[in-house]
Amino acid sequence: MNNLVLIAVLLMMMAFVYQIGLVRSRKVAIATTGEKVRLHSRPVYHGVLLALWTVVPAALIYAVWSFLQPGIIESMVVAQLPPEALVGSDNDLRILLRRITNLSTGFGLADEAQAFELTAAAYMQQLRVTGQTFMFALIASVAATALVLNWKRIQPELRARNHVERVIRFLLIACSTVAILTTVGIVLSMFGEAMRFFSFVSPMDFFFGTTWNPRFSTVGTDGQSGFGMIPLLWGTLMIAMIALMIAVPIGLMAAIYLSEYAPSKVRSVAKPVIEVLAGIPTIVYGFFALITVGPFLSNFGDMLGIDIRATSALTAGVVMGIMIIPFISSLSDDIITQVPKAMRDGSLGLGATKSETIRKVVLPAALPGIVGAILLAASRAIGETMIVVLAAGNSPTLTANPFEAVSTMTVTIVNQLTGDLDFASPQSLVAFALGLTLFVITLCLNVVALVIVRKYREQYE
Amino acid sequence: MNMEASKNQSSSLPDSTDLAKKRDLMQQRVARSLKRRHAQEKRFKLIGMTAVGAALLFVVLLFTTILSKGLPAFWQAHISLEIYFDEEIIQIDDKPVRMDGESEAAFNDRMLAWRTQLGFINFNRLILEAISKEIPEAPEFQRDAMRLVTSGERFGLRKMVEEDPSIIGTTQRLWLLADANVDVWMKGNIDRDLPDSQQQLSARTRAWVDDLEAKGVLKNRFSTALFMNPDSRSSLASAGLAGAFMGSLMMMLIVMFLAVPIGVASAIYLEEFAPKNKITDFIEVNINNLAAVPSIVFGLLGAAVFILWFKLPLSAPIVGGLVLTLMTLPTVIIATRSTLKAIPPSIRSAALGIGASKVQSVFHHVLPLAIPGILTGSILGVAQALGEAAPLLLIGMTSFVASVPATPFDQSTALPVQIYLWQGNELRNFFEARTSAAIIVLLALMISLNAVAIWLRKHFETRW
Numbered sequence: 005m006n007n008l009v010l011i012a013v014l015l016m017m018m019a020f021v022y023q024i025g026l027v028r029s030r031k032v033a034i035a036t037t038g039e040k041v042r043l044h045s046r047p048v049y050h051g052v053l054l055a056l057w058t059v060v061p062a063a064l065i066y067a068v069w070s071f072l073q074p075g076i077i078e079s080m081v082v083a084q085l086p087p088e089a090l091v092g093s094d095n096d097l098r099i100l101l102r103r104i105t106n107l108s109t110g111f112g113l114a115d116e117a118q119a120f121e122l123t124a125a126a127y128m129q130q131l132r133v134t135g136q137t138f139m140f141a142l143i144a145s146v147a148a149t150a151l152v153l154n155w156k157r158i159q160p161e162l163r164a165r166n167h168v169e170r171v172i173r174f175l176l177i178a179c180s181t182v183a184i185l186t187t188v189g190i191v192l193s194m195f196g197e198a199m200r201f202f203s204f205v206s207p208m209d210f211f212f213g214t215t216w217n218p219r220f221s222t223v224g225t226d227g228q229s230g231f232g233m234i235p236l237l238w239g240t241l242m243i244a245m246i247a248l249m250i251a252v253p254i255g256l257m258a259a260i261y262l263s264e265y266a267p268s269k270v271r272s273v274a275k276p277v278i279e280v281l282a283g284i285p286t287i288v289y290g291f292f293a294l295i296t297v298g299p300f301l302s303n304f305g306d307m308l309g310i311d312i313r314a315t316s317a318l319t320a321g322v323v324m325g326i327m328i329i330p331f332i333s334s335l336s337d338d339i340i341t342q343v344p345k346a347m348r349d350g351s352l353g354l355g356a357t358k359s360e361t362i363r364k365v366v367l368p369a370a371l372p373g374i375v376g377a378i379l380l381a382a383s384r385a386i387g388e389t390m391i392v393v394l395a396a397g398n399s400p401t402l403t404a405n406p407f408e409a410v411s412t413m414t415v416t417i418v419n420q421l422t423g424d425l426d427f428a429s430p431q432s433l434v435a436f437a438l439g440l441t442l443f444v445i446t447l448c449l450n451v452v453a454l455v456i457v458r459k460y461r462e463q464y465e
Numbered sequence: 466m467n468m469e470a471s472k473n474q475s476s477s478l479p480d481s482t483d484l485a486k487k488r489d490l491m492q493q494r495v496a497r498s499l500k501r502r503h504a505q506e507k508r509f510k511l512i513g514m515t516a517v518g519a520a521l522l523f524v525v526l527l528f529t530t531i532l533s534k535g536l537p538a539f540w541q542a543h544i545s546l547e548i549y550f551d552e553e554i555i556q557i558d559d560k561p562v563r564m565d566g567e568s569e570a571a572f573n574d575r576m577l578a579w580r581t582q583l584g585f586i587n588f589n590r591l592i593l594e595a596i597s598k599e600i601p602e603a604p605e606f607q608r609d610a611m612r613l614v615t616s617g618e619r620f621g622l623r624k625m626v627e628e629d630p631s632i633i634g635t636t637q638r639l640w641l642l643a644d645a646n647v648d649v650w651m652k653g654n655i656d657r658d659l660p661d662s663q664q665q666l667s668a669r670t671r672a673w674v675d676d677l678e679a680k681g682v683l684k685n686r687f688s689t690a691l692f693m694n695p696d697s698r699s700s701l702a703s704a705g706l707a708g709a710f711m712g713s714l715m716m717m718l719i720v721m722f723l724a725v726p727i728g729v730a731s732a733i734y735l736e737e738f739a740p741k742n743k744i745t746d747f748i749e750v751n752i753n754n755l756a757a758v759p760s761i762v763f764g765l766l767g768a769a770v771f772i773l774w775f776k777l778p779l780s781a782p783i784v785g786g787l788v789l790t791l792m793t794l795p796t797v798i799i800a801t802r803s804t805l806k807a808i809p810p811s812i813r814s815a816a817l818g819i820g821a822s823k824v825q826s827v828f829h830h831v832l833p834l835a836i837p838g839i840l841t842g843s844i845l846g847v848a849q850a851l852g853e854a855a856p857l858l859l860i861g862m863t864s865f866v867a868s869v870p871a872t873p874f875d876q877s878t879a880l881p882v883q884i885y886l887w888q889g890n891e892l893r894n895f896f897e898a899r900t901s902a903a904i905i906v907l908l909a910l911m912i913s914l915n916a917v918a919i920w921l922r923k924h925f926e927t928r929w
Binding site: 173182288447 | 852
């Protein structure tokens with residue numbers, strides 16, 4: 005029988021048992037004493053509880069059985085195969101099993117089947133039928149027993165609601181652990197793979213080495229050199245700094261203008277339009293950098309007599325700056341509007357102009373929050389991938405010249421892990437060490453930023 | 466008193482002129498500094514306006530670049546040809562029909578044999594004959610003539626025969642896709658004055674193209690290839706987004722069915738049930754941090770856990786969907802929690818007051834009121850996941866897949882990854898436009914998702 009059909013049957017069974025519970029609890033409410041007794045829980049809960057008690061064990065049996073059955077049947081079929089069929093390699097055996105399975109399901113074979121294959125197929129089919137019969141019998145009997153036993157438990161004083169609610173609570177808790185499991189998964193998987201990498205390359209060489217040039221030498225031969233992270237870290241920081249130099253002035257001034265000066269009509273149009281920038285996929289920014297910004301900067305450089313590469317730290321930084329403008333502007337906007345009005349009024353009352361109030365009163369008061377916003381934006385810039393993959397030029401050299409191509413940690417992770425995945429070589433494992441470093445850096449920035457922003461909120465709330 | 470005052474005044478007369486002078490001076494100074502300060506005020510305001518203007522300019526620049534590059538790619542050069550499905554060329558047995566008592570495997574085998582036979586037929590000859598009707602000298606310059614029609618079209622003809630063999634012996638007028646280089650030449654995306662050695666098409670083909678265009682045989686028509694076909698490397702003009710779209714769709718469904726229920730459930734637990742203690746504090750900090758973890762880290766997680774440990778297939782939408790689910794989860798949780806927070810406690814108190822349990826008050830009273838907010842947050846999360854490319858690169862989705870995935874376990878790619886792959890194609894003249902067209906499709910999908918979210922918020926959100 006098809007799995008889907010069985011699941012549908014189980015669901016229908018659940019609905020049916022629910023009805024039984026519903027009816028039974030209503031009956032119990034009247035029947036015990038002849039007149040109406042108050043049920044502890046409403047009939048709905050009795051129905052749900054009965055359905056859970058009956059169908060959940062059956063479903064568990066079904067899940068375990070269908071997980072184990074194919075393996076068991078396969079090994080039983082292999083055990084009775086004639087010895088001359090087992091001489092081949094593992095791969096031959098797999099093909100043979102595939103053929104037998106095809107024969108037994110009635111799909112058939114394109115060529116002649118051998119005699120022992122036919123018997124094996126018949127045996128497999130027989131086993132499958134027996135297994136399924138047993139499974140059905142087991143499911144049916146377990147469900148029936150559970151139904152009868154629990155049917156009797158439906159009494160007015162049964163705290164069905166509390167039981168059902170406990171199940172719901174358990175499910176809710178299980179869901180909220182997924183987020184923790186994700187973090188644990190990130191830390192464990194990256195830590196494990198990074199440790200494997202550090203068994204090839206010493207951490208000192210990795211964290212403080214100044215050349216990035218992982219040669220594809222075979223494992224275990226000459227020294228694993230060229231895994232120095234410093235050029236990548238430098239490239240990452242340089243691009244992030246350029247991005248912040250673009251985004252902080254524009255974003256901050258835009259936030260100030262929109263929150264303090266702009267008429268509400270301008271604000272209601274300009275704010276969402278600027279926030280559109282935050283919703284655009286980063287691959288689109290990368291493409292934009294590649295076909296528009298890069299050539300433009302390069303031509304501009306030619307005009308000034310400077311040699312600017314079309315794909316350079318500058319190109320990537322500028323475009324990334326455009327991308328993080330909305331982060332800075334909307335976060336600073338929130339923070340600026342949170343500065344109490346009394347402070348503004350006091351300053352204006354003393355005769356300060358509006359801009360003086362903003363510069364000498366509002367901004368100093370909002371400074372911690374703004375710093376938090378900048379740190380969050382910086383962590384985003386450091387972790388950004390697609391823009392730098394397309395526009396930074398991918399050249400892991402230690403250079404102070406922003407007009408030259410650089411490489412970043414994220415680009416290197418992508419480069420080392422695309423193509424043939426061979427998780428045994430330090431050349432791919434290094435991606436996890438880089439990822440772990442990236443994770444730690446962004447985590448620190450985020451934690452500091454969140455603490456600052458939270459402190460700031462408390463100050464004025 | 467008066468006298469004294471007047472005396473006083475008279476005595477201090479030189480002083481008073483002094484004072485007046487001082488006051489004048491002061492006033493002048495104030496006036497000057499006021500002028501300076503007002504100028505400063507104006508400057509400050511101007512800087513603010515410039516910043517807003519710059520940000521808006523970037524938005525406009527981005528969209529005009531993409532639109533102006535991408536829109537023309539929705540129309541592609543097609544060539545109108547009279548194709549005669551010649552029995553002489555298409556010599557093939559009857560299409561096999563499944564007989565009674567035949568096993569499925571045996572039938573598949575016969576079908577495969579028939580398809581193989583079909584595969585040996587040279588459909589290019591049909592195309593060449595059709596071209597010769599338009600250009601009489603074509604048979605002498607086969608190579609040049611065959612550069613007119615994109616190579617994938619012979620498979621289109623084969624598919625027509627495969628689906629309906631009765632077509633053999635008839636003549637059909639079809640619009641076939643022209644080669645990518647013909648498209649580039651027709652649209653003027655390549656410098657027409659470049660010397661022959663740098664042109665992709667031979668001088669003869671170029672002359673034919675101009676000639677056919679004048680006759681109306683070659684035309685720019687709206688191209689369905691972009692939407693209906695999977696990616697292609699041999700026939701660039703017919704490379705399409707169907708495979709990537711299907712992959713993205715599957716991933717979005719996985720994200721919707723996993724991230725939304727799990728996210729909403731954990732938000733409900735954290736906001737409504739969880740006791741305030743160290744553990745829930747830890748979970749909260751944890752979720753806030755997960756929301757800010759770079760997306761590429763989730764890709765590494767997917768590569769290590771799903772591919773390396775669980776041995777799930779590379780480049781499969783199921784893996785992509787799971788990775789994107791983990792990435793979207795914090796977004797959904799945070800959005801749901803803020804919606805739940807905004808619902809006034811009086812509603813909970815009222816439900817509890819008339820005897821509802823905590824679970825009942827949440828599921829019967831709080832949650833229904835929160836649904837619009839939850840939906841808005843979830844849709845925004847899904848839209849964000851739709852545009853994400855970086856984690857997908859790490860789970861092998863960059864591999865070239867020339868088919869539309871049928872199940873989430875098949876090889877596939879995704880829209881943002883397809884954009885990444887196309888932007889790197891060697892035929893830049895053609896693919897710059899096609900990549901922009903793919904970006905337009907992606908942005909259109911994201912904008913419509915966002916529009917749905919905004920509409921939901923506007924129409925169903927209650928302000929307390």
